[in-house]
Amino acid sequence: MSPKSTTNLLKQLRSLMNNTKYVTEPIHAYIVPSNDAHTSEYIADCDQFRAYISGFTGSAGTAVVTHNEACLWTDGRYFLQASQQLDSNWTLMKEGLPSTPSEGTWLSKNLPSGSRVGVDPKLYAFKKYMPLSTQLESAGHKLVPVPTNLIELLWTDRPKRPANSIVPLPLKYSGKAVKEKIGKEMKEKNAKYLVLTALDEIAWFLNLRGSDIEYNPVFFSYVILSLNGFSVFLNPQQNSSEVKQHLVSEAGDIFTIEPYDRIEEKLKNLVNNLDGLIWFSENTNYGLIGLIPKKNLLLTNITPVQLMKAVKNPVEINGMRNAHVKDAAALCCYFSWLEKNVENMTITEISGAKKLLEFRKLQEDFVGESFSTISSVGPHGAIIHYSPDATTDVQITSSSLYLCDSGGQYKDGTTDVTRTLHFGTPTDFEKECYTRVLKGHIKIATSVFPRKIKGNYLDSFAREYLWQVGLDYSHGTGHGIGSYLNVHEGPMGISWKPIQEDPGLEAGMFVSNEPGYYQDGEFGIRIEDIVQIVDAHPPHNFNNTGFLTFDFVTLVPKIIKLVVVDMLTEVEIKYLNEYHQKCRDIVGPVLQKQGQQDALKWLIKETQPISK
Incomplete structure (x- = not known):
């Protein structure tokens, strides 16, 4: 497919950049981020402004258009895709390479002295807006909010x-009524109001779910909490009697429901003669925070709702575990079906993913996928966020590794699991790489660490055995996950990059454990489980710190065919055998009850104990 022609679009955009009907003074550059007004990771089609102006459809990237140039910044996951989708008007800026300047550095150096840089303030998080503004000012330029989105025109x-x-x-x-989630944190901070803008926080707080963004059970809304109640801002079409009755039953008569587009008007009214603070997360868009005088503004990395949501309550914990049992049954059905049929029928990356969806649909309380299935054969597995389409779809065969990263949304929980399989004879190098990834996976799974330690400190454990031979992977090792919510959930994570918002790991949090290795142009390997953080009880307890460890939640066998058993220690073998016994004991009866005999036989085969 040829790139989208952007010549006329860029010409029109540059004309708007000079049009004082939309800008108070002409601007010399315009930034188009990959965001919506809620700084969501996944966005609806109507918010794909960067994709529209550039033609690049990857999930991450920032476009910068000046009067003479157009540049697109994106990370290593999308270098190839961007190079194919951008036409000759655009320059690809490969984010993360030492030679690639940041947007702010590039603008500072390439604009004429005294330039004005415009951005839609609703699409730029405050935490990004302020540093960029400071950087541009130090170079003699100015970052200016442009309330009318020029791409929308x-x-x-x-x-x-x-x-x-x-x-x-x-x-x-949900396990907890709305009224139980209105805590004491606001009083402690002297905050008269708390503003929630992240869609998953709002859905969790209100015990409501929607489908306004694909794969994410959320709906477009804002919430303002006061010490006495809260206001919900919704599209009036979504304000049903069922929603009202639900909120009355869980919160009483302490809320109002107002139109979605009245949020700015409401905030402006609140600050009139306000004696106190309005609390925001720094991830809130600059357009909303910019309405509040500094003396009335309280900013923190995260909101108390985000932290409450991250530490699951007992009902959510049981639900997450139950969802993963059902999901394991579906995956066992899929992998056994693949193994049985890969040689005698044509199964492609796309048709395989569709078959997996069929097996998930058989499970109780299944709602949909939690993201687009990464069904990847051979070289495609080395593309970390690969998603097959009609132009890339290839057959699954017995001659290549097959990496399948997928997840489901169930009413009782969200799943995310990756397994790497081979239906023929893997090479010695593939087996060595798989085993080194597995050893790192087990090292994380069995680690014991002090309470409140940040996930960043654990990341190296997963890489140790790859580093020993000069190998590595270029993504994080773990992310939080929602409870029938977004598959990626903050504020904690396990990554080689420090996570500013990470409050420290606590019992009741759920994260992924997903080291990998990717040989460009050949294969990809990733092993991903969801694990629950639980209390550990080591023989000593330094300064009464309290220690934690991980308990596995995902119950899908690792693939023993790919393991070099002699590379494992006795401790690692014991862990793997105990894990596989749990898979057999818990998932086996579910498959038996569902009449999935082929899947049950596959599960029993794949969970045979191993020894040196």
């Missing part, structure tokens, strides 16, 4: 913002 066939049905999540799944 050009996008004549822009999709409408979704306004799908919002449904209550019963207490048997």
